[in-house]
Amino acid sequence: MTALMLFAAIDKPMVSEMQGAAGARELVCLDCHRRPNVNTNEGVATSRAFCFSCHATPESSTRNLDDRNISLQVEAASFQNSPHRFVACVQCHTDVARSPHRTDMGAQCRDCHTVHGEGTASAPHLRVDCQACHFTHEAVMQDGDTDRIRLAAIDGAGEMPPLTGRVDHALQDTTDPETCRRCHHDQNAVGAPAAVLPAKSLLCVACHPASWSLNHPLFMLAALALLVGLLLMVRFWFVGSVKGEDESLHQKIGLTSEAVWNTLFSRKVLIVLKTLLLDIFLQRRILKESVQRWSMHALIFVAIVVRFLLSVFTGVLFSLNPDGDLALALIDKNHPFTAFFYDLSGLMILLGIAWAAVQRFVVKPPHVLTEIKDNIALGLIGLLVVLGFVAAGARIAMTGIAPEVAVHSFIGYPLSRLMDLLPLDWRIVYPWLWYAHAVVGLAFIASLPYGKLKHVINVPLTYLLEEVDGTDKSKRV
Template identity: 45%
Template structure:
């Protein structure tokens, strides 16, 4: 318990202070390791769950101790305060100043009780204020809005006090006492000695240190002239930056900017107006955001913004369920702003919000209203025939859950056609299991419900038995490494393994992408795996696809050309190989078309060592592939959906059945041997 509390507390301190003091270099370094502010927030909530889970567990133990074990929560052996603690505090203070003897403490001294209750109350305070900050919309429906600001202040300063208490008072009075130095081993063995007076002396010295010699620090410092109220002047009396994290501070910051940008005369030298339309801005989602929250590079000299609004500091990138990986090359404003003009910036390889319209006239771009991205017309800005931003002319759906076999994809169904294929697949699985559970168990006729129950019981007994290492060995050598197939035929094992490991590699890469994005949406690894043009994702995807195609070619050659006598070729075998080969081949064609349409620079596209040459071949046809890309994409998707839906019905269902059969057979044989 102590280990979990300690780990959670340290994690909360590191991530919380990195968020609170984000402008400091050390905080920026920690944020970089965590994948940005979003990663820090995720880690902070994770550590909060651990720490507060320990608090709830401790409170539950107190209830159990009192209600079930009939223990006492008060008395000399308890952590609950007593009148004697106040007497001990006074008597011990007198002892420290030479006015008496040290008192006889209870099992827990008054400073240990202070330490305990400070952390217990502090954790609940931190938990409550943290929940208010995590769910502001819910709590502002119950309380006034300033409760959020109050919670933000209390959360920070309570954290500072908690860290000071733990890392100064607790460490010093607990572990640096002479009788236990260098560490109190009770945190490991649960056994502790009765409190001594040494810790109390240190505790008193820490309390006294705040006032002792405090005036000597200010001696000799020349103060600024006093104000009319007799208070010393501060720099911030004139040069004051409002707290832009509050609604009031954000409004103050906006008023400061509107002193210029609210006038009709505010314009560029080209005549483009720089006046902000406060009617649209005041009714938008960002009305309570300070201008410099988004326009970070304007608060300096020269007063000019090069980057425009920076969205990624507050908002996560879209995953495949919303916009898909191709939109990693699209600036947020290109979709979410109301301006209908976008352009491709070749220097940054990015689709950005255009500064000029189709006639070359400069745009003001001061309408801060946001587009309704649920409206399909927004996508038509880029996804239209003849566009100049490298987009397909048709809008394609996001990928579904069973695309994860080869691609990074969300855990959602996606397009309705994907859902139909998935339902057929589930129906086939149901038929497979229904057929399996129609058999007998020995000579006993039992219901399917009873068989499922026995199967679950056997699985439970197998997992928690000595048979588990043997089953893991079977899974490793017979399922993953295909040992039995290798013993039968090396050439058959080689072709089968190429197909198997090709799909396994793509599936592992997709799962890693999904896991990485869920944990650190802004992390470098997440962005690298989501971006098809990144050298890691591009080279690995092409490598695994090439391995699959090579395995298909070898398998077809064995069945169609060499035809060994022991190989029996059926129509289902050829059909399965043909569909898998067409899926892999069409995938490379789609990738080549994507590279040709988007105009990815060669220094990026080069890593797609199959897709890039295919793109070069497609360009030779002189066709506008943006108009045909949607058809190619749907051909690839329909081929995969057909294979996926057919999987539980054809001979290819051994992909699912063979591993289960091997494991069940091994578990059954071992159980029979143990029964004998």
């Protein structure tokens, strides 16, 4: 019975009772310097009631700081329908139970909650305090000292000097798209895009850490085109003979599946791994033919493959340990390693594209045949990288990231400084650049099974079949 009474006191009775008790006598040391067991309902009720003895009314919670009245009032009603209604105040505000009684860190949401990834709110929002999105409080600001987006103070009506600091602890319904409009509008002062952009999808994993979903019609359309193209490629592969079978498609698929499993669970898997590393990733066969040709291919292919592998690794790591330092570094576009790596790999791809273009249109050696499919492939990849760099520069210019942080993006940051000279509102322009980059990227992914780029799939498969089956390479058709 006592437990039930204390549990109910979290919402109503104990607040007023403790207020009366505190107001009737002078506080003694143990009124503050004690900590009930907040892992029990009774302890939570006692701890919260003690905090409300001062923080429930403006009269007992107002402080003066720099000639401004600071209200530290918290309304008990804001916890009525909150998942925090059974959590003690000191479990979130971990550094206030001390002397002097103040906080340097604020509420520590991540003591209980993990950082959300790309798919939850369209981006990790690593520079944004949790309260800026999750509290019903409307005013947000960019803190120049910490370079973070946080709640701004509320000015109390009719107060001279103004009353500031009171925050409603009720939680916002983040499933409502209008919640994002708090920051994402064309007049925002926190460096956010004017439009709410979709999360990067599964198809973006080719170059970026992304969510494992398809959450926008553009991504769905590109995925459908890619899937149809892959099915057509598989259908073409099974037109010929498979292990002596010429007629039955069912038998061909069965024989292929059997061969794959027999390879994976035999010593031949070592041959597969060796071929993947030397002939596909390091492109040993091309190196034997021409160092120049190998260098051009390696700049493009190796950079794309490494970006893809890092994206997959980041996704797996984040799903297993989202609060790990490595996972947070890899999803943070502003982290020194991440910013440098993606600029470096993008530059490698761009140099490879430029080299290939010079070969085809300037040098024109006899063995190089310029076809429209080749030009389209080169154009798509080159345009994709250029738009990526431009979008990165616009993002840095828009968000106002500190130079000592942004400088690690050694291409994006100089571009951002040039963009600052243009009379453009990057909050409005950036979404257009983002969609342009996304559309070109999706066109590149969707076109893989159809144009000249299908050799990215066919050639590695051919190499693997030759090595596993011991096919004479001089008898290629």
